[in-house]
Amino acid sequence: MIGFEFVLPAILGLPLVGAVLIFYFGFAPNARETVTLLTAGSLFALVTTLIDPVMAGERPEVVLFEMLPGLALALHAEPLGLIFALTASFLWIVTSVYSIGYMRGHHEKNQTRFYVFFAISITAAIGVAVAANLLTLFVFYEVLTLSTFPLVAHHGSDKAKRGARVYLGILMTTSILFLFVAIIWTYLATGTTDFTPGGILAGKVSGPAVGVLLALFAFGIGKAALMPFHRWLPAAMVAPTPVSALLHAVAVVKAGVFSVVKVIVYIFGIDFLAGEPSGGWLVWVAGFTIVAASLVALRQDNLKRRLAYSTISQLSYVILAAAILAPISVVGAAMHIAAHAFGKITLFFAAGSIMVASHKTEVSQLDGIGRRMPWTMGAFAVGAVSMIGLPPTVGFVSKWLIVDGAVATGNWVALGVIVLSTLLNAAYFLPVVHAAFFKPEEALPHGDSHSGDEEAHGHSVIHDHGESPLPSVLALTITAAGTVILFFTADAPLALARLLTGG
Amino acid sequence: MAVTAFGLIRIRNLFAVAMLFGVFSLVAALLYVIMDAVDVAFTEAAVGAGITTVLMLGTLALTSSVEKTHGPRNLLAMAVVLVTGAGLIYGTLDMPAYGDPDAPIHRHVADRYIGKSGAEVGPPNVVTSVLASYRGYDTLGEVTVIFTAAVGVLILLGRGRGRHTRRRPEDEPELWRGDERRLRDHRETEL
Amino acid sequence: MEFPGLFNYWVAVVLMMAGFYIVIAQGNLIKKVVGLNIFQVSVFVFYISMGKVKGGTAPILDEGIQLYSNPLPHVLILTAIVVGVATTALALALVVRIRDAFETIEEDETDALEAEDEAR
Amino acid sequence: MTPHLPVLQVVIPLMAAPICVVLRQATAAWLLATGVTWSAFAISLMLLSQVMDGGVISYELGGWVAPWGIEYRVDPVSALVLVIVSAIGSVVMPYAKKSVEAEIAEDRIYLFYTMYLLCLTGLLGIAITGDAFNLFVFLEVSSLSTYVLIALSHERRALTAAYRYLIMGTIGATFYIIGVGMMYMMTGTLNMADLAQRLPEVAETRTILVALAFLTTGISLKLALFPLHVWLPNAYAFAPSVVTAFLAATATKVAVYVLIRIFFTVFGGVDVFVGLGAGKALMLLALVGMVAASVTAVYQDNVKRLLAYSSVAQIGYMILGISLVSVTGLTGGIIHIFNHALMKCALFLVLGAVSLRLGTVRLQDMAGLGRRMPLTMAAFVLAGLSLIGVPLTVGFVSKWTLLQAALEKDLWLVAAAIPVTSLIAVVYIWKVVETAYFRPVPHGAAEISEAPASMLVPIWIMVFACLYFGIDATWTLDVARSAAILLLGGAP
Incomplete structure (x- = not known):
């Protein structure tokens, strides 16, 4: 058994060392990619060593150093963070495999820069996951924002820069303007920023101030994409597909909702917040975001944009689940972080594969593509099912828990939202699947894509294409399988998630 | 005295301005004597009325001597x-x-x-005592200021010529000033 | 005795303001320097005024004199005068250089030329 | 040796300056100046450790007991300022050699170092002296040398910038003298500690009120407090690179220090902020300055001037910290003096390297520079992030402390202004970063190489300092806090 004082800094340092090595091996792509995969693999292995002790009830904490007097940069391991860290580190492996196929198949430039910043982003995401206090969380949160900027702006074109600017602008604005203030407020009110089971704010803040503080946190964590601060996600669609996967599944948005849940559970405390009526608005905002984003998704023809709005909607599921403030729904929230990660990454991988293989980006172009790319579209179908929340996928498990919590607390608003959005989810995903497999392939050549998307190179002739490169297909098959496997083995993560509420 | 000051605002010929400023300084020196500050009066007469006026005239020789136009009366300044x-x-x-x-x-x-x-x-x-002893350090600072200005003028105007004799810090300030003037005179003759 | 008591200070203030006005309102660079000098000299007058003791004499120790004017302001002003001259010398040197570079010593004209530089 | 440290601190560079003139040789002058600055740095560190261990040091010049003689007084605040000034002064020196050779005529270089040392002397003298009039003398030493240093640039606009600075600086100094004169008139002393004891008796008089107003205005001119900052942008933009880096990191900081001195030591026994209303007025100016100058910075095309406006905004932060009049606020103000010195110095040094290689610092000419000078621009990014206030950099520490101070007092508007200006900082820093990294190198651009090692090392020293003191701010915060407590405790 390795000591925690070693493991916790190690899972933080490993991807960082990886980043340095990747940079060093930039001249030799094969060596570089080997390093990436090795780092990702060993990171996941390291994180898994934390499972047993955490399950056994240990909550190890490591203080790295004191940053401000009385405020340390510290790491700890607890169930919620562990779920996030496991998800992120596992998906990093898969994403790396996929990236290799995608980046080479697509002849991207600046590949070394891509892998380096990807590794740094993972470092930051792990840092967010194991942060022991708000200050540490904030530090890694900002590092994550900054390190993903070069990824979003990867193409360097004007459009990419514009998208990246919106991305950076919104995330920076919300975090500095709201989150930063909220953290200092919390610190002044309580004298600490440590994440503590049961919360630290009880008795320190009361009345309307609780609602305001909650708002500062909820909107300040812009990565959770709560409306109206969701614009950065569609804007970031200019990035290459592996980056989208990183944003939507592996790290960024997950770090957002994770932080929100963590703040609700460990800073406010579920019981405290449940007793304060001024915090009740969050359910409404989250519910509104779910429905509104779904409606917008329905109208998007660009596949990636449709997925982006779907993400916005799904993220608010997590926030909604946490805001219901029932122990069982908080477990659901934790589960949904993992569930959505696996489902959405599959969908993005599929969208990227379609683009690499056929240069198609619009939903309306996908008629009959399932016959040319059966593996890809099969995986897409599985991912979609998980998004809708049907068995036998993990999406069903998390949704079930959330509904359970809503019923238990009699939160009919939440329940209505979930039912409605499930229908909407089906409405925007199933037609894609249907068209891919059951509509005949269009014979006429397509003109330039109407979206003007950078990645659509305007091939005027449909060329004969099959599946995308093997690594990509492999990756999306793994994640699709993951959603199914997690459904059948949900007990393990659930056991971990249940520790959250002491249940 | 006030008359000279206000005269200065209006007059455009810069030679006249310089001379008038000399007069202004002399009047100030007179005032100092009346107020028992004989040492200050000496310095003012020598430095204010003398050197400054010479400096100004020197500058005028190098630039133009007539002020061109007046802008509109500056209300904000007023x-x-x-x-x-x-x-x-x-x-x-x-x-x-x-x-x-x-x-x-x-x-x-x-x-x-x-x-x-x-x-x-x-x-x-007493003035000498205070200057040299109690507040001797101010005087050292003052010497430094003069040194700074001298080197500054040298940098700004000495066109590539490093011809100037070294002065020792313990020299009297008066000597320094003289040196500075020599420097300037030298420059003027060259032009 | 209130009025004459403060009269000296008031004169100093008026002179200061005359100098100050020249500095900020005049466009000619040399005249600004002159204004600066007037401003400073007036401050000196102000200092010396406060050092004066009615009935006192110059602070040179001598038998039989009991009342001296305050020597400290004199010392300060000696220093300040020298500093002022140093500043003036430097300012005028700068004016000469500006004249070399811009061929004018009027502020509005240098401003215009600077704007041209900016546009380049 | 040790008991004479305070005087050595100032006298060593002072004496070295004339020697520089005698040497008449560029390299020799550079060597001497480097040695002197580093020894000044060592002395200041010793002083700081002495002060932190043993309390305030008082040194009587010429053996006359204050208030009859002139006193040097070192407390945590002045010790910290001494360290900042001499540290920046010494770190810049290795960098200066190449940069100065490129920007200043060969035969004037030794005089440049003379001026540089004099400027250092003046700034150190201001920080260490305990006498209000002596401060004026050193203020003039530093100012005069600064004017010359700015005018040394071969850019002709530097001359007018220096002239404008001279006029405004002299007005500021004269205002200061008027203020000192009035205080002297009412108390009969010039020693700061003595003044602090005697002022409360006469604090109610109109004369003292006006004296305070004049002191504040005079110093505000020097520290470029909005709206008295008009001299600063051009002065910084057109001065030689080394000078800009040095001045940006030290000159305004020392002026802020003087303001702190006047408010908290000299007027320590007087209720300056609430009773005389200075707090509100300063806070307002600071806030307006922060926002207005930041916005102006966004529209600048010359990157040096962009950073100069950003300096004006950052000075607003310091003044804001002072005007909050709480331990936390003052700590924030003081620590920002330190932190901002580090990051601005780094940024301006980067620009010096850019101008050495590229010959210009205009934004459009910097396209694609990230590829051509990777190490230099990476330093710019890191220091820029610090300016924004990203965690793990010094900027974050300042903002954390200031925001905390604002929230302590429930000043929500102030609390909002701090993040808002950070966001504007994101905009102007990002403008540069994007140009340097995501814009292609213009066609036909001359081949350029990375900056020489003698420049990169100082740049990266500053950048690492930005990171180090951002990651572990306990030491700096301790010093700043003990200084703040001392200042608020009613003065030494």
Whole structure:
């Protein structure tokens, strides 16, 4: 058994060392990619060593150093963070495999820069996951924002820069303007920023101030994409597909909702917040975001944009689940972080594969593509099912828990939202699947894509294409399988998630 | 004195301005004598009226001697000046009356200078004692300022010629000034 | 005795403001320097005024004199005068250089030329 | 040796300056100046450790007891400022050699170092002296040398910038003298500690009120407090690179220090902020300055001037910290003096390297520079992030402390202004970063190489300092806090 004082800094340092090595091996792509995969693999292995002790009830904490007097940069391991860290580190492996196929198949430039910043982003995401206090969380949160900027702006074109600017602008604005203030407020009110089971704010803040503080946190964590601060996600669609996967599944948005849940559970405390009526608005905002984003998704023809709005909607599921403030729904929230990660990454991988293989980006172009790319579209179908929340996928498990919590607390608003959005989810995903497999392939050549998307190179002739490169297909098959496997083995993560509420 | 000052605002010929400024300085020096500040009066007469005027004339020789146009009367400047002036007048209201021997200014540090400097330092001129001893450090600073200005002028105007003799810091300030003037005279003759 | 008591200070203030006005309102660079000098000299007058003791004499120790004017302001002003001249010398040197570079010593004209530089 | 440290601190560079003139040789002058600055740095560190261990040091010049003689007084605040000034002064020196050779005529270089040392002397003298009039003398030493240093640039606009600075600086100094004169008139002393004891008796008089107003205005001119900052942008933009880096990191900081001195030591026994209303007025100016100058910075095309406006905004932060009049606020103000010195110095040094290689610092000419000078621009990014206030950099520490101070007092508007200006900082820093990294190198651009090692090392020293003191701010915060407590405790 390795000591925690070693493991916790190690899972933080490993991807960082990886980043340095990747940079060093930039001249030799094969060596570089080997390093990436090795780092990702060993990171996941390291994180898994934390499972047993955490399950056994240990909550190890490591203080790295004191940053401000009385405020340390510290790491700890607890169930919620562990779920996030496991998800992120596992998906990093898969994403790396996929990236290799995608980046080479697509002849991207600046590949070394891509892998380096990807590794740094993972470092930051792990840092967010194991942060022991708000200050540490904030530090890694900002590092994550900054390190993903070069990824979003990867193409360097004007459009990419514009998208990246919106991305950076919104995330920076919300975090500095709201989150930063909220953290200092919390610190002044309580004298600490440590994440503590049961919360630290009880008795320190009361009345309307609780609602305001909650708002500062909820909107300040812009990565959770709560409306109206969701614009950065569609804007970031200019990035290459592996980056989208990183944003939507592996790290960024997950770090957002994770932080929100963590703040609700460990800073406010579920019981405290449940007793304060001024915090009740969050359910409404989250519910509104779910429905509104779904409606917008329905109208998007660009596949990636449709997925982006779907993400916005799904993220608010997590926030909604946490805001219901029932122990069982908080477990659901934790589960949904993992569930959505696996489902959405599959969908993005599929969208990227379609683009690499056929240069198609619009939903309306996908008629009959399932016959040319059966593996890809099969995986897409599985991912979609998980998004809708049907068995036998993990999406069903998390949704079930959330509904359970809503019923238990009699939160009919939440329940209505979930039912409605499930229908909407089906409405925007199933037609894609249907068209891919059951509509005949269009014979006429397509003109330039109407979206003007950078990645659509305007091939005027449909060329004969099959599946995308093997690594990509492999990756999306793994994640699709993951959603199914997690459904059948949900007990393990659930056991971990249940520790959250002491249940 | 006020007349000369206001005259300066209006006159455009810069030669006249320079001369008038000399007159202004001399009047100030006279005032100093009336107010018992003989040392200061000497310095003002020599430095203010003398050197400054020479400097100005020197500069005028190098540039143009007539001020070109007046812009429109600057109301903002006037407002700033009036506000500042009003503030100062307001501040004077609580000042001790002119020449009052009981004002705090005369009761604290100055007493000791007058009372003991003869014994502690030596020279009968208290100003000299204070300058050289009690506040000798200010004088060192003053020398440094002159040195700075001299080197500065040298850098700005000495066109690649490093011809100037080294002066030792313990020299009297007067000598320094003379040196500076020599420097400038030298430059003028070259042009 | 209120009025004459403060009269000296008021004169100093008026002179200061005349100098100050020249500095900020005049466009000619040399005249600004002149204004600066007037401003400073007036401050000196102000200092010397406060050092004066009615009935006192110059602070040179001598038998039989009891009342001296305050020597400290004199010392300060000696220093300040020298500093002022140094500043003036430097300012005038700068004016000469500006004249070399811009061929004018009027502020509005240098401003215009600077704007041209900016546009380049 | 040790008891004479305070005087050595100032006198060593002072004496070295004339020697520089005698040497008449560029390299020799550079060597001497480097040695002197580093020894000044060592002395300041010793002083700081002495002060932190043993309390305030008082040194009587010429053996005359204050208030009759002139006193040097070192407390945590002045010790910290001494360290900042001499540290920046010494770290810049290795960098200066190449940069100065490129920007200043060969035969004037030794005089440049003379001026540089004099400027250092003046700034150190201001920080260490305990006498109000002596401060004026050193203020003039530093100012005069600064004017010359700015005018040394071969850019002709530097001359007018220096002239404008001279006029405004002299007005500021004269205002200061008027203020000192009035205080002297009412108390009969010039020693700061003595003044602090005697002022409360006469604090109610109009004369003292006006004296305070004049002191504040005079110093505000020097520290470029909005709206008295008009001299600063051009002065910084057109001065030689080394000078800009040095001045940006030290000159305004020392002026802020003087303001702190006047408010908290000299007027320590007087209720300056609430009673005389200075707090509100300063806070307002600071806030307006922060926002207005930041916005102006966004529209600048010359990157040096962009950073100069950003300096004006950052000075607003310091003044804001002072105007909050709480231990936390003052700590924030003081620590920002330190932190901002580090990051601005780094940024301006980067620009010096850019101008050495590229010959210009205009934004459009910097396209694609990230590829051509990777190490230099990476330093710019890191220091820029610090300016924004990203965690793990010094900027974050300042903002954390200031925001905390604002929230302590429930000043929500102030609390909002701090993040808002950070966001504007994101905009102007990002403008540069994007140009340097995501814009292609213009066609036909001359081949350029990375900056020489003698420049990169100082740049990266500053950048690492930005990171180090951002990651572990306990030491700096301790010093700043003890200084703040001392200042608020009613003065030494």
